[in-house]
Amino acid sequence: MTLSDLLIILATAVSPLIAVQVTRFLDDRNEERGRKLQVFKTLMATRAYNISLTHVEALNRIDLEFSEKRPREKMVLDQWQQYLDHLGDKTLTGDAWGRKRVDLLVDLLHVMGKSLGYDFNKTSIKNGTYSPTAHGRVETEQDRIRELILELLEGRGTLPMYVTNLPGQSEASSKAAG
Template sequence: MVNLNDWLMLLAVLLSPVIAVQVTRYLDDKKEGRERQLWIFKTLMATRASSLSPHHVEALNRIDLEFKSQTKKEKDVIEAWKAYLDLLGNDRMAADQWNIRRVDLLVELLQKMAIVLDYSFDKTTIKNSAYYPRGFGALEEEQGAIRRGVKELLDGQRHLPMYVINFPPPDLPGISQRNDG
């Protein structure tokens, strides 16, 4: 005679591998999601002084993909990202005010991410502990000036001055004397 305990034991034996696989997949998915969030956070922290870095922009654009609004902490990240993104698209603000506000909103975003990912960074640390050599800033400024100058030249807004210093001697083979007079 098969009793209830036997049925439960048989059911447990049959279902336990399926349950184990499902639990393992769930835990792996959570771990991979956290790894992707960590990549975003670490990339933004590493590039916070260089907001034009392609890695910085890529990390920003992945926030919506990897931070869900399932918890209060992640909702805070999404809200901070929306505020930052809104400012990034604002071209009506004076440049100096815009940049100050941009830094403040980026710091806010990174601090909210730090909370989700269990890092203990305060806003002051995030804002003041980035290293960006002055030479990088000078290099970016020079490259920008060169690009603008070449663009103006190609657009016909700027002219390239030319000075002839040495005229070729008139008796060189292949050079004809032209006399229009």
């Protein structure tokens, strides 16, 4: 047996193993990118609803899906840390806190989009959402209902009641009329 015969046998035996390893590597890479895209798409879709459960879950997955070892992803993690720090900041209040929160979220989504190959500008990220006013009204009403129920349950509120029909009242009215 010659050297070339041995090399052909070796290549024939090893080729399927190499093909399987390359396929696994590519599948893992695609799955990893898919998870990052899912985080990004969820945050983009819910950016007008920052207290929605899916938005919060996607934010909390950033640390899991993005790596400090890759420069573009490290930028995402750095921006996420700034946003997270602001979310817990109690020094700013009201509109100032809200405006800064929006700006930091836009910065986070912009950096994340760039790291994933999207080229959104910050203005379109900030203003390119549709959020019906009815959603805000429903959310406000639900918050108010929860507050009132809690006040009742904690004894801080009252439930107004008006009696309009007492039993036997209609019988007495008809006897007095007749």
